[in-house]
Amino acid sequence: MEAYLQPTEFFDYNQPQLKAWIKAQLEGVPEEPVEQAKALYLAVRDGISYNPYVFRTEPETFSASYALKTGESYCVPKAVLLGAAARSIGIPSRLGLADVRNHLSSPKLIEWLRSDIFRMHGFIELYLNGQWVKATPAFNRQLCELMGVEPLAFDGVHDSIFQEYTEAGEAHMEYVNDHGVFDDVPREFIISGVKAAYGHLFSENGEPPAAEESLERDISGN
Helix, strand or coil: CHHHCCCCCCCCCCCHHHHHHHHHHCCCCCCCHHHHHHHHHHHHHHHCEECHHHCCCCHHHHCHHHHHHHCEECHHHHHHHHHHHHHHCCCCEEEEEEEEEECCCCHHHHHHHCCCEEEEEEEEEEEECCEEEEECCCCCHHHHHHHCCCCCCCCCCCCCCCCCECCCCCECEEEEEEEEEECCCCHHHHHHHHHHHCHHHCCCCCCCCCCCCCHHHHHHCC
8 A cells, every 4th residue: 555655756746836736725624534535636627627639758747746837637647646646645546547438529639539539548546434436537627518517526435437428418438448557657558558549649759749729629619
């Protein structure tokens, strides 16, 4: 269990800006693990905008502090940010990875990926009340409202992965392949999986193009 509490290159909760942010999110929150986890979950879910277009391969872009600094990220760093914050207050955390089919992706995003399968989708597992509980802080409230989906809640007791259906009853998200859980970010594994699925996105130097898009702009048309 000790490995799930340690700071790492990616779960870098000892970084001063991140430490200050964690402290601010917990002001006035009861010193009880579930309540603190719920507060941190909401802070990550809604405080960091979800944007799959910002994926890069540089190591720093997978870290909790980088997600906080940029204010927008995709599922893996957002999950790592929640996990790092949890570790900082003594809640063990580990990163989960899976492939998912997203039925509510924007047409532009599906065209960009050439697929409705999202490889290496990330969520976090927190050890609360003697059990591992899944939490997925990826989609922020504003994005969910644009998509007509209720923002995903987390009660610290039950797994919170993704809504199966929209408010209108349409299919939303399904998990198609489980890659397991990790005590740190398996960066090379993630990159190799993404390249295998979306090789067309990578230039000769091995990097995807710099992002100038966001999912919120895709959906809103702005």
